[in-house]
Structures are given as C-alpha cells and as structure tokens.
Amino acid sequence: MGAVATDALAIFGQSEREGETMTTLILGQVLKFHGSPFEAPPEATARHDSRGAVAVDGGRILGHGPVDAMRAAHPGAAEIDHGAGLILPGFVDAHMHYPQTAIIASWGKRLIDWLNGYTFPEEARFGDPAYAAEIAGRTLDLMLANGTTSLASYCTIHPESVDAIFEAGAARGMAVWAGKTCMDRNAPDDLRDTAQSAHDDSAALLARWHGQGRARYVITPRFSPTSTPEQLEALGALWAAHPDCLMQTHLSEQTDELVWVAELYPEARDYLDTYEAHGLLGARGLYGHAIHLTERERARLVEIGAALVHCPTSNTFIGSGLFDPSLFGTHRVGLATDTGGGSSFSMLRTMAAAYEIAQLGGTALHPAQLLWLATEGSARALHAEDEVGTLAAGAAADLVVLDLASTPAIAQRAARAEDLWQAVFPTIMMGDDRAVAQVYVAGQAMK
Structure with missing residues (x-):
C-alpha cells in the first residue's frame, strides 16, 4: 500500500x-x-x-x-x-451477477448453454451462507480494485445469497442494489422457487434490507423464460406495493432467446410485452442488454422512462449482438460489466468495449461520454444520481x-x-x- x-x-x-x-x-x-x-x-x-x-x-x-x-x-x-x-x-456498475464471479471467462457458450453449463451449477452452491459470503466479499474487493464503488447485482434464488452481498457491502460502506433472482421454470429443480415463494421471499428480504444503510433492494425476475406468467404477476404486484424499489431483468439479449420467448408467450406483442402485461414495466425498471428491440419496444421504453443497461463485454463474449449506439441519445442508458457473462470486472475495459461496439455501429463515442456512462449515466439508471x-x-x-x-x-x-x-x-x-x-x-x- x-x-x-x-x-x-x-x-x-x-x-x-x-x-x-x-x-x-x-x-x-x-x-x-x-x-x-x-x-x-x-x-x-x-x-x-x-x-x-x-x-x-x-x-x-x-x-x-x-x-x-x-x-x-x-x-x-x-x-x-x-x-x-x-x-x-x-464507477457505477448497473448490472452484474456476483454469483458468477468464480465462473467468469468460461469458454465457448452462448446464452442458454451458458446458463445450463456454467451459471446454474454455480448458483446452486449459494444456499450455503459461507460460500455466498466468500464470493460476495471477493466480488466487492475485485470491484473496488477496479475503481467501482457502487453496483447493482442479481443474486440467486437463495435468501442467503442476498444477505451475503448486502452484508459484504455494509462491511465496506458501499452502495449496493441487489435482489433474489426468481425462477419457477426452465431451471434445475434446486434453483426453482414458486410464484408464491418468490413473492414472499422477496418481500421479506425487501423489508429486511431496503434502505438499511446503503442497501437498496431490487425486485429481480431473471427473465421471462425462467418465470411463469403467475410468477411475473406476483412480482409485478410486489413492485406495485413498493414503487420506490427498482426492478431488474433481462431483455432481448440474443435472437434465439427471442424465439424462445415468443414460444412461451404466444399472446405477447413482443418481448417487452411479457413484462408489461404483468406489471413489470416502469420508470424504475432496469432492462439489461436490450440489443434486439422492435420499434414498438423502443418507443414504449422512452414513453415510460425506463432504463436500458448496456453490457458490451458480455454481448461480445457470449455472442449476443451489438447495442445500437443511437439509443444513448434517446433513452436512459447505464453501463455494466455483466460479470460473469461479461469478461472483466473493470469499468475501464467496459468503456473500451462500448467504444469499440459503437464504432461498429458508426459512432465514435467521446471520452467524456464514456466516463459519464460509467459514472452519472449508470447512477441515473439506478435513480441515484444525487447519491453516487x-x-x-x-x-x-x-x-x-x-x-x-x-x-x-x-x-x-x-x-x-x-x-x-x-x-x-x-x-x-x-x-x-x-x-x-x-x-x-x-x-x-x-x-
């Protein structure tokens, strides 16, 4: 030192x-x-x-x-x-998965195979409070070493995983947004909850942590394919009861995911509609990736004032696609590592990847724009620009x-x-x- x-x-x-x-x-x-x-x-x-x-x-x-x-x-x-x-x-990291810290930079998978091959087996370990505490502490220390002082993280279905990240954040004085990741289908048996338990566990964790020190609870359905309509409805009701909370989920990350969503929700107009129909579209919503958006989705997100979160190293590492740089000028956009699908804990590396992806989209982002995205832009996405x-x-x-x-x-x-x-x-x-x-x-x- x-x-x-x-x-x-x-x-x-x-x-x-x-x-x-x-x-x-x-x-x-x-x-x-x-x-x-x-x-x-x-x-x-x-x-x-x-x-x-x-x-x-x-x-x-x-x-x-x-x-x-x-x-x-x-x-x-x-x-x-x-x-x-x-x-x-x-730096403010607006979207990451702390339970994936130990599997960062794993080889050769796209989104659905990544979840089944790497993510779900690792997340199953987080019912162990000691393991959850170990990885939570390791994650925050890696973040701090790279200049990140605030972050929004997905946890696992285990309440112990939520306690671990908030406790680690409190020990370091950090502002942490996090929530129990809810899944009641298309996941291993040991990583499924139910519509009712997702609501009840989330409500109990929210009551325990939200507003305690620098902890902020985030209602967290993983994404529409791993939640039944009943679970999305239950979490939408929880958000309606606690509108000061954020809600985070994934949106339009890969093309094969869009096909899957359409099969699971044949009545939906598009991917975003699967959330809106169940009370999960709002100004305090965080929609990660948002690469393959329809014109209706773009317009609706602007109308609502919801935030998109750009995850450039993840988008390239697992082959998702290229974020449209025109969205920076029209939408509320944060920047994020998306570890462990993202390949770095560094917001500097994330800014570099954002620059490179924007270049492929015909836009040369100014250094001021990159630094702003990694600080106040992400803070605005979290509705915390007066704090961080x-x-x-x-x-x-x-x-x-x-x-x-x-x-x-x-x-x-x-x-x-x-x-x-x-x-x-x-x-x-x-x-x-x-x-x-x-x-x-x-x-x-x-x-």
Whole structure:
C-alpha cells in the first residue's frame, strides 16, 4: 500500500476513533460533469481543474474546485495529494451477477448453454451462507480494485445469497442494489422457487434490507423464460406495493432467446410485452442488454422512462449482438460489466468495449461520454444520481483516482496529449486495475 493510501487510512481512522469528522481535501486533477454529454457538446458538459481538490467530511462531498479556492474555503483541512491523478466519481456498475464471479471467462457458450453449463451449477452452491459470503466479499474487493464503488447485482434464488452481498457491502460502506433472482421454470429443480415463494421471499428480504444503510433492494425476475406468467404477476404486484424499489431483468439479449420467448408467450406483442402485461414495466425498471428491440419496444421504453443497461463485454463474449449506439441519445442508458457473462470486472475495459461496439455501429463515442456512462449515466439508471456517480455537494464521497500513465504504453501515448480527453482516452482503452491509484468509499481510502 502506497504512502498516500496509508496516510488516508490514518486520517480517516483517527477521525473514526475520536468519534468526530474531519474535513479533508483530496487533491489532483478533478473532472466534474454538469450535464449529459449526449445532450450537448461533450466538452461543454464537463469542468476540468488541472490542479483541483474535492472537500470531504463525514463521508460526504462538501464541494470541489481549484485547489487554492478550496484551501481558502476549508482552512486547516487535512490534505491527501494525488499529484496528477485524475479524480472522478467512483464507477457505477448497473448490472452484474456476483454469483458468477468464480465462473467468469468460461469458454465457448452462448446464452442458454451458458446458463445450463456454467451459471446454474454455480448458483446452486449459494444456499450455503459461507460460500455466498466468500464470493460476495471477493466480488466487492475485485470491484473496488477496479475503481467501482457502487453496483447493482442479481443474486440467486437463495435468501442467503442476498444477505451475503448486502452484508459484504455494509462491511465496506458501499452502495449496493441487489435482489433474489426468481425462477419457477426452465431451471434445475434446486434453483426453482414458486410464484408464491418468490413473492414472499422477496418481500421479506425487501423489508429486511431496503434502505438499511446503503442497501437498496431490487425486485429481480431473471427473465421471462425462467418465470411463469403467475410468477411475473406476483412480482409485478410486489413492485406495485413498493414503487420506490427498482426492478431488474433481462431483455432481448440474443435472437434465439427471442424465439424462445415468443414460444412461451404466444399472446405477447413482443418481448417487452411479457413484462408489461404483468406489471413489470416502469420508470424504475432496469432492462439489461436490450440489443434486439422492435420499434414498438423502443418507443414504449422512452414513453415510460425506463432504463436500458448496456453490457458490451458480455454481448461480445457470449455472442449476443451489438447495442445500437443511437439509443444513448434517446433513452436512459447505464453501463455494466455483466460479470460473469461479461469478461472483466473493470469499468475501464467496459468503456473500451462500448467504444469499440459503437464504432461498429458508426459512432465514435467521446471520452467524456464514456466516463459519464460509467459514472452519472449508470447512477441515473439506478435513480441515484444525487447519491453516487457525481461530485456534487451532498453526494457520497465515493471517488476513484486514475493514474493516466499507469503503464509504459499508456504513458507514452498520454505524453503526446494536447488536452485532457487525449490524455484520458489511452487509459480508457488500455487501462486496468493498475490505472486505479486510489478508491474512496464514503470518504474512506480503500486501496
């Protein structure tokens, strides 16, 4: 652990021991968005202080700005200096499967075979609280190492799996959205619940966890093929009773999946209709992948204000297809690793994959757009943009500090940069956990 990180832990640890808070200035380059770079020229939506500071106290952001101004506003504040490190909001992963951590990068399967060959056998192990706790802790530590401070995760059908991820998140001070994954058909016997037990288990977990600290419960039908209409109806009723919760599921990930959905729901107009008909379409819905959408589905999602979640490394790794980059300008869109179908825990690698996929779709995403998607864009998808993914005053002090010269290849390219965007783009395209110089969760240095 570096001297800066050690100093940070000492400062915050002393504050906790004394039972009081201490204002701290975290110094470096500071990048803050004040609007969506998909709604205005990207460079015009960001503020960059080449020598700036973020003021933190009590786990919250007090403000940010040029270092001299912040020192004047907070005389006597402790300081942690990251030099030329780029300070951003911590990355927000809007869709992942923590129970698939141990099977990430498994070879050679498309979606349905992936579920049967890898996912379901692994998920069956999560009725064991000790195993669930082990993988939950491992997942969050891997996320933190890669600069991700908040995430939305599917669990398994086991309530123990939900307890494990929320407990691990609480131990690290992280904001975690998660829920019991519900399935009552087209899954192994030991991974099926029922319409009634899915409702009742979810309701009990929601009552136990939702709003406890930084935990937020998410109602979670896996996807229409693994739920009967009765189960979808029961979960729709639960969502109607708790409209402040999010609901997460999968939508139009692979073409063979669409054929399967049409066979299982012959009365539905399209895939989205299988959710809407059962009360599972809403503004607080998260619809993962959304690659093969009909025009009706596109229009309906905009009308409702629902969020799509782009999972680029997963879409290529299991051969799903290419997300349409035009959706970034028309829909609410978050960005996600989708581990373990996704092939990396890194939101930097995820941004790089999003760039490459958009290029294939005829669009060159600006570095500002990529960084925004991984922070405030995903936070907006989670309806949490006032809490995470931002440097706004009052938000949680969840931060990532990027080293823009973390490897020789990146350093030599960044050295030729003529502006911030040219300097940061090589890290987006080639960076990994070595580029993450430090991570703060509620003001606590974690790395």
